[in-house]
Amino acid sequence: MTTAERSLTSVGEDDAAGQKLFEELIAADSRIEPTDWMPAAYRKTLVRQVSQHAHSEIIGMQPEANWITRAPSLKRKSILMAKVQDEAGHGLYLYSAAETLGTSRDEMVQQLLDGTAKYSSIFNYPARTWADIGAIGWLVDGAAIVNQVPLCRASYAPYGRAMVRICKEESFHQRQGWEILYELAHGTEAQKQMAQEAINRFYGPALQMFGPPDTDSPNSQQSMEWNIKRFSNDDLRQRFVDMIVPQAEALGLHFEDPDLKWNEERGHYDFGELDWDEFKQVIKGEGPCSVQRMQRRRQAHEDGAWVREAAAEFAKKYHGAESALSA
Ligand code: 3HC
Numbered sequence: 057m058t059t060a061e062r063s064l065t066s067v068g069e070d071d072a073a074g075q076k077l078f079e080e081l082i083a084a085d086s087r088i089e090p091t092d093w094m095p096a097a098y099r100k101t102l103v104r105q106v107s108q109h110a111h112s113e114i115i116g117m118q119p120e121a122n123w124i125t126r127a128p129s130l131k132r133k134s135i136l137m138a139k140v141q142d143e144a145g146h147g148l149y150l151y152s153a154a155e156t157l158g159t160s161r162d163e164m165v166q167q168l169l170d171g172t173a174k175y176s177s178i179f180n181y182p183a184r185t186w187a188d189i190g191a192i193g194w195l196v197d198g199a200a201i202v203n204q205v206p207l208c209r210a211s212y213a214p215y216g217r218a219m220v221r222i223c224k225e226e227s228f229h230q231r232q233g234w235e236i237l238y239e240l241a242h243g244t245e246a247q248k249q250m251a252q253e254a255i256n257r258f259y260g261p262a263l264q265m266f267g268p269p270d271t272d273s274p275n276s277q278q279s280m281e282w283n284i285k286r287f288s289n290d291d292l293r294q295r296f297v298d299m300i301v302p303q304a305e306a307l308g309l310h311f312e313d314p315d316l317k318w319n320e321e322r323g324h325y326d327f328g329e330l331d332w333d334e335f336k337q338v339i340k341g342e343g344p345c346s347v348q349r350m351q352r353r354r355q356a357h358e359d360g361a362w363v364r365e366a367a368a369e370f371a372k373k374y375h376g377a378e379s380a381l382s383a
Contacts, residue, residue: 082283087213090156098282101275102212103157107164110150112176115349117143119183120192128186135232136189142225149218156214169354177335178265180343187240187254193233195255195262201226202296203266211283241308252309259311264335266293297325
């Protein structure tokens with residue numbers, strides 16, 4: 057169906073023809089564009105997920121940015137700076153994708169600042185040592201890739217398109233984390249121990265990035281029916297565990313989970329129950345660094361007020377001059 061034909065049906069959220077076309081597009085595994093009719097609940101859940109994702113990218117800069125001045129060499133410093141800058145870019149693509157659903161970026165940012173919007177639990181944990189930067193790259197960006205590659209096929213087209221570039225960049229991030237850990241794991245005994253301790257700290261929180269267990273995930277079922285999410289939280293978590301166990305072996309490191317073992321019958325690794333009470337506390341804003349992360353973000357937002365004002369003034373003048381020229 058052409059865009060023109062589709063836009064004829066984009067007339068209002070109560071529109072029966074719009075509903076029918078929406079259902080046909082979802083059933084055909086096709087894409088919904090911003091001008092298409094969509095149910096209010098579909099729009100709402102996308103704004104929720106995409107804005108939370110954007111906030112995660114923005115808050116996620118903090119644990120790593122803390123290490124830019126302490127990176128062990130100029131090479132590591134420049135790589136880390138580029139990575140942190142990439143995360144800012146991801147946040148911006150995602151805010152733009154969410155804005156196409158009709159909620160302004162200002163509104164979404166306000167929800168983050170007033171604590172009504174969530175961001176990923178993982179970014180409430182500190183990066184204590186240089187090896188933690190390796191663990192973040194390998195495990196956190198690794199989990200992000202497993203979670204986000206299927207989102208490249210999300211039914212909402214601007215989200216899926218943003219995810220394609222994000223996933224490509226995340227692959228570099230994961231490699232840089234792996235490489236940091238590889239060097240440490242093949243360095244002195246103390247360096248190897250530092251790498252092992254870092255992955256001990258990040259294993260559980262990285263597995264929790266996939267969200268609560270399926271039995272406790274209120275949004276998953278509907279999001280999968282709408283082809284926003286393609287796999288459940290537990291399926292993706294399992295996929296991630298199956299991927300990282302052999303990778304840890306290749307690093308010469310291991311996960312300190314006594315229940316982690318290959319299950320021949322299932323063809324997957326079994327792993328231990330995660331601490332879901334801790335997870336709930338963290339997403340309630342009671343994680344080890346939650347207060348610090350939000351204070352930092354609010355401060356950065358305040359410090360950036362003059363930039364937003366200057367940009368708004370410039371836009372007014374520039375557009376004023378443009379319309380005078382075209383008059
Ligand atoms: N941290 C914080 N909140 C979480 C969470 C987590 N790890 N996992 C789930 N939640 C929240 C959900 O947002 C939801 O709250 P809400 O209803 O108020 O929005 C609630 O817990 C119940 O969870 P559900 O499983 O029902 O929620 P979803 O179906 O939305 O699934 C998700 C959660 C898997 C995180 C999904 O939203 C998703 O895939 N989001 C896109 C990816 C994303 O946001 N990743 C964050 C990591 S950031 C990142 O990757 C940056 C990179 O640089 C490393």
